[in-house]
Amino acid sequence: MMRIGILGAGNIARTMARTVRGMGARGDAVQLYAVAARSMERAQTFAAEWGIAKAYGSYEAMLCDPQVDLVYVATPHSHHAQHAMLCIEHGKAVLCEKPFTGNAAQAEAVFAMAKERGVFITEAIWPRYMPSRAIIRDLLEEGVIGRPVLLTADFGGDIQHSDRIRLPELAGGALLDLGVYTINFASMVFGTDVERVESSAALLETGVDHTESISICYRGGQIAQLMNTVLVQTPSVSAVYGTEGCLVTDSIMNPKKIDIYDRSRRLVRSVTVPEQITGYEYEVLACMRALDSGALECPEMPHTETLRIMRMMDDLRAQWGVRYPFD
Ligand SMILES: NC(=O)c1ccc[n+]([C@@H]2O[C@H](COP(=O)([O-])OP(=O)(O)OC[C@H]3O[C@@H](n4cnc5c(N)ncnc54)[C@H](OP(=O)(O)O)[C@@H]3O)[C@@H](O)[C@H]2O)c1
Known part of the structure; x- marks a missing residue:
């Protein structure tokens, strides 16, 4: 026990x-x-x-x-x-x-x-520990979307008023609270062979980041485009685009459904994760x-x-x- x-x-x-x-x-x-x-x-x-x-x-x-x-x-x-x-x-x-x-x-x-x-x-x-991770990995390895080239992930919510998010002394900002999920998603899909990272951010008056856009460029030629904000709600989902189609999740934090679309944007497969307590x-x-x-x-x-x-x-x-x- x-x-x-x-x-x-x-x-x-x-x-x-x-x-x-x-x-x-x-x-x-x-x-x-x-x-x-x-x-x-x-x-x-x-x-x-x-x-x-x-x-x-x-x-x-x-x-x-x-x-x-x-x-x-x-x-x-x-x-x-x-x-x-x-x-x-x-x-x-x-x-x-x-x-x-x-x-x-x-x-x-x-x-x-x-x-x-x-x-x-x-x-x-x-998300590192959840079954969705293996489901996504297996689908990509199976080649259902061909060779993955680009991914997008966003995470946003109106959480700017909490001290934990606003204050530098509490390590506030969108990056550490939300961006950590989008970066982890990119890392789980494209790995660690990063060539360069480009970004822009807007800051709160307290000096922490409230909104940002981050491009991670990998040596294999793939690009991850990530967006985070603590000002507004965004879909908070992710998508991986490949030469034969795309893979779309319904949540960046806790994907419950993973959809596969072909090159004509037709839904060809939908996978759901096992029932969970909270994830x-x-x-x-x-x-x-x-x-x-x-x-x-x-x-x-x-x-x-x-x-x-x-x-x-x-x-x-x-x-x-x-x-x-x-x-
Ligand atoms: N995995 C997720 O989905 C998820 C979601 C939300 C948050 N989190 C993470 O969980 C952590 C806590 O987030 P939360 O939303 O639970 O925060 P919260 O409600 O503000 O709670 C933080 C707790 O930290 C304690 N604490 C200790 N020293 C503190 C200090 N100097 N100032 C303020 N609080 C202090 C307080 O506990 P006592 O006073 O009770 O001792 C407080 O209840 C963060 O790192 C956040 O990133 C994870």
Whole structure:
């Protein structure tokens, strides 16, 4: 039985709570065991809402509990490194929300510490762990759209008013919150052999990016065109165009349906993913497999890939003049 402790009782922590509860109910060997918040009152309210046995009024207190096997870090991006390192210090395996950290230097420090202490850690970038990933890969390998040449992906919503998005001290901006998904999609389809990255961005008055367009050009000649914004809702979907047709997903974050069109734009195939709880269960299952086998990272999202994407996001922010106080 893997016992999970949630660190930070905010918005996304609720989705994880619902997920783990659902996994327990269907018989997975996982238990929603503890929650920690910066105040005992918040922790207790959260624990009562989700039927969690242990509530802790400080993160450190939960990390001292020997029963906790895996900690889900669900705090703002700016605090992931600090909180992940606190977990590692206490020898706790970590599933850390995306983006892994606020910048690449922080990610390097976290990975170095995890390696030194022999502690498991992975980034909770959920599309990497979901069945949709293998479905898309298999369809492309099968050649259903011929040779993929171009992909587009967008992610946008009106989320500009939350502090987590607006403030540089919380590592705000569209890139780290939403762009991380579009970049990950491009990486899953076109790989890592990047020749150059071109981009433009518009900034909020707080100095973080609110809207951007990013072109990733690959040595094989493929181009990924990515768009992110925290000002308006966009379709938030992706498409891959090939010499024989195109593959379209219905969501960038959690694709449930993948459609294949031929060169005459006729729908020729539609694949749906297996029924899911929330879609987060796959990253939890990946952690269970890794911990069972004694691995220190997940093959679905190797540390090198998390680092490569953090470095790409650092470079993009440098192009736009977006700096965080901790950079
Ligand atoms: N996978 C996804 O689909 C998805 C979706 C949304 C968000 N996320 C990620 O999850 C993380 C949290 O997002 P969220 O929407 O859950 O944020 P949120 O509701 O604002 O919650 C963040 C939690 O972080 C804790 N925290 C610790 N130090 C803090 C500080 N200095 N300032 C503010 N909060 C602090 C607070 O917990 P306590 O006060 O309770 O301790 C707060 O409840 C982000 O990294 C985000 O990218 C992922």
